[in-house]
Amino acid sequence: xxxxxxVRIIVTVLGFILFVGICFWAYSKSSKQxxxxxxxxxxxxxxxxxxxxxx
Numbered sequence: 737x738x739x740x741x742x743v744r745i746i747v748t749v750l751g752f753i754l755f756v757g758i759c760f761w762a763y764s765k766s767s768k769q770x771x772x773x774x775x776x777x778x779x780x781x782x783x784x785x786x787x788x789x790x791x
Contacts, residue, residue: 761767 762771
């Protein structure tokens, strides 16, 4: 094998390991509460007027 193919293999394996690590992080129980709060953020009442100027 030549150097270019070795580098491609290494980058592919590292990319796969990074992908699997991100999947484990995203679906871990410790991240669930934070993601649930972020998912509800658009629906929270922020008490700002929807249109018009403030007096």
